[in-house]
Ligand SMILES: NC(=O)C1=CN([C@@H]2O[C@H](COP(=O)(O)OP(=O)(O)OC[C@H]3O[C@@H](n4cnc5c(N)ncnc54)[C@H](O)[C@@H]3O)[C@@H](O)[C@H]2O)C=CC1
């Protein structure tokens with residue numbers, strides 16, 4: 280049988296990793312795929328003498344790859360929304376299968392891309408786009424397909440988890456750790472995507488669609504990053520038995536589905552609290568299987584290449600399958616997607632961590648607790664730190680409450696004369712494994 284010809288666009292961190300894995304494991308890969316897979320054409324912007332490109336054609340124009348009649352599978356590893364969009368749509372229209380690691384592209388343009396792929400009877404594979412090397416898309420789409428999925432929660436940005444871990448364990452400076460994450464090839468081209476939660480929101484958008492069979496709705500995913508986490512919150516959380524992690528949460532509720540990414544306090548005994556450095560982990564709760572957990576490297580050249588190459592093998596294996604019998608892109612048949620609404624963040628229900636600076640005088644705590652109880656908010660724990668100054672921090676953990684009620688209570692607390700500045704708030708999740 281003729282070899283399958285791959286055209287690779289983007290020879291950066293993941294592109295170079297993909298090239299290396301495909302070459303190093305070529306023999307095993309062809310035994311698994313049933314055919315030889317060769318990289319035939321690579322787009323390259325500047326010379327890369329350290330890479331072995333022997334026998335591979337090169338071009339400086341990515342569109343040459345999308346338009347080359349010899350290429351069977353286009354692998355998009357350039358990143359970003361616009362050029363990648365044009366590249367992938369052209370490849371699909373030219374009848375090529377596509378493998379991509381680009382979560383921004385899938386979260387924002389995925390509905391259009393999958394419709395075009397269906398029309399042109401080609402596959403678009405995107406395992407590397409969520410949680411790097413962890414086969415989470417395959418797990419949800421295939422391994423858990425018997426289940427009604429109740430929720431998915433995970434650490435899905437390696438850079439952010441690396442930063443939080445280094446800050447907590449070694450007291451390192453945020454900016455310094457971010458620079459290291461960039462040097463290690465973990466961060467996005469624009470690292471604000473990592474620290475402001477946008478990258479995690481792209482990934483959660485994809486996970487939510489796979490779990491609940493809804494169209495991709497990135498614009499409805501609530502997004503908060505890690506840039507405003509203060510070191511003292513890490514310390515107070517620990518004193519209360521919690522660890523702060525940046526989580527993506529997709530949950531089915533009576534009103535629809537929640538899609539949200541934000542810093543979250545989770546009990547230190549929870550498995551996700553032990554996930555450190557660039558590692559990611561995703562928990563999926565299905566009605567039949569119960570809780571499941573997937574762990575591994577969320578970023579980096581070869582872990583990500585592992586998912587890219589697995590997708591290339593998957594596509595190769597199913598090249599001759601009837602397009603109607605392939606695994607649907609979003610796990611559910613495209614004409615059976617659901618219109619379950621994504622609920623507004625005001626409507627979500629969660630517990631809260633609150634930190635405020637109050638004047639050390641009698642009666643202040645009573646005023647605060649009255650505001651909370653008037654809003655129907657029960658207190659789980661309260662910490663008052665002696666500062667020896669006129670002002671002292673008060674930390675409150677609440678029980679579950681509707682976010683809209685919490686917003687009103689916080690606004691009222693901030694109006695009190697004896698409360699200084701703004702109230703810091705973070706959501707708390709227990710991720711019960713029932
Ligand atoms: N680095 C990682 O650990 C992971 C990255 N990803 C995704 O993989 C994709 C690639 O990421 P990296 O390899 O880290 O990025 P990178 O910045 O290291 O590599 C991108 C490469 O594409 C080239 N490129 C960009 N635009 C181009 C254009 N218009 N024409 C020709 N070449 C162009 C760049 O010159 C660069 O060589 C992104 O979508 C990223 O989100 C996904 C999972 C993990």
Ligand SMILES: N[C@@H](CC=O)C(=O)O
Nearest residue numbers: 436437438466467578
């Ligand atoms: N920048 C991303 C790369 C993988 O998706 C991350 O740090 O997780």
Ligand code: NA
Nearest residue numbers: 406409411413
């Ligand atoms: Na993955």
